[in-house]
Amino acid sequence: MTTLLGGLDIGGTKCAAVLGRASEDGIEIVAKRSFPTPASPQEALEALGAVLAELADEHHAPGLQAIGISCGGPLDSGAGLILSPPNLPGWDRIDVVTPFKERFGVPVGLQNDANACALAEWKWGAGRGSRNMIFLTFGTGMGAGLILDGRLYAGTNDMAGEVGHMRLEQDGPEGYGKSGSFEGFCSGGGIAKLARSRALEWLAEGKSTLLCSKTGEVDGITAKLVGEAARAGDELALDVMGNVGRQLGRGLAVLVDVLNPERIVIGSIYARQQALLDPGMLAELQAEALSLSLKACRIVPAGLGETVGDAASLSVAQYALARE
CATH class of the missing domain: 3.30.420.40 (ATPase, nucleotide binding domain)
Structure with missing residues (x-):
């Protein structure tokens, strides 16, 4: 039916x-x-x-x-x-x-x-069959939808899941109005800001990067270009994506410890760049999350693509x- x-x-x-x-x-x-x-x-x-x-x-x-x-x-x-x-x-x-x-x-x-x-x-x-699941947008912004004990949890006034506002570092790209936030590191705009900042440092040191040769200038760097350059082996782009992966793992560790989900489903950029993000993400998770909670949780890309x-x-x- x-x-x-x-x-x-x-x-x-x-x-x-x-x-x-x-x-x-x-x-x-x-x-x-x-x-x-x-x-x-x-x-x-x-x-x-x-x-x-x-x-x-x-x-x-x-x-x-x-x-x-x-x-x-x-x-x-x-x-x-x-x-x-x-x-x-x-x-x-x-x-x-x-x-x-x-x-x-x-x-x-x-x-x-x-x-x-x-x-x-x-x-x-990808969350089908679970009772405790977190969905992370990881696109233009970073937000979460929470399925807890088999039902949607929206909070007292529909503000549950605003994980992009969590501060992960004192310094870092700005996202959701806060420097060093989860959204600042783990969003399309955040990746571009981080790459632009690092590219300026590299150029000042006389280093070359595929990112700048593709765009002609730092301002043209986008998250999509960072991913493409990283897959082509560009050292700066790989460094940026490694940093983003580590910050993703740090944010996930908080969610794993606090909510003890059985599945975390991540969309958009993670679904497209999983191979670049997983090494840093998994290393940070192993270092930061409670082992029993982490063992109970699978982290997967969005199944609906x-x-x-x-x-x-x-x-x-x-x-x-x-x-x-």
Whole structure:
């Protein structure tokens, strides 16, 4: 038996509507359509509703059973409100659940993007079968979705899992408004900042690096280029990725000791750069984490790969349906 679900993703630059069928075997993405985020919340919500209705009609998919909404925080999932995310100016206490409940007459749920991805990986991906799982975004930012004792844990006011704010070093790249934070080291922007800083040091010492020859200047260095240069054997890029791997291990050790998970699923950059990150990460984990807790935990890349973002909002729909 399959369940027809609708998913809506609200981002600072683009929005997307997804149609999917969930079954015991996993999730099938039936259709997806993206568009630039409109200027006002009202325009965005109207456009998302219209696109989702069009997708259902085009694919002869009556019987939509639930809708899930994924959006960057802060938000109030219980009240269905988006609370002024930094990438959505003007979205201050916007009720995003009621309009879709009224239009489609089905259960509607809202979760931040890390929680949504955690639900998707738990139900259909690398976290399947676990009761205590942590999902780490490790992309543009570093955030966590927590599945504890077989259910999503969002905290007192939907702020659980903001692990990117943890400080790992007194000095280091800035992320989440804090120098040396987990997000400062372990995010796309953080890797680029660390590489730029180290490249300036190398150039001042007269050393050469593939990173600068590829970009022509330090400002053009990106996390993607660091990964490519490291795989090509560039000494500076390998040093940067080794440092990032060690900091990843340091952050994971805190999570392993505090939450005692059986699985940590890591998306985006880790899934693409695992071979470069694992040596430093595993060495730091062995040095820092409690051995009994570490033995009970597996650390794996996201099982849904690049489709985790599409599955995320659909998993929120399934979660909302189960809670009705």
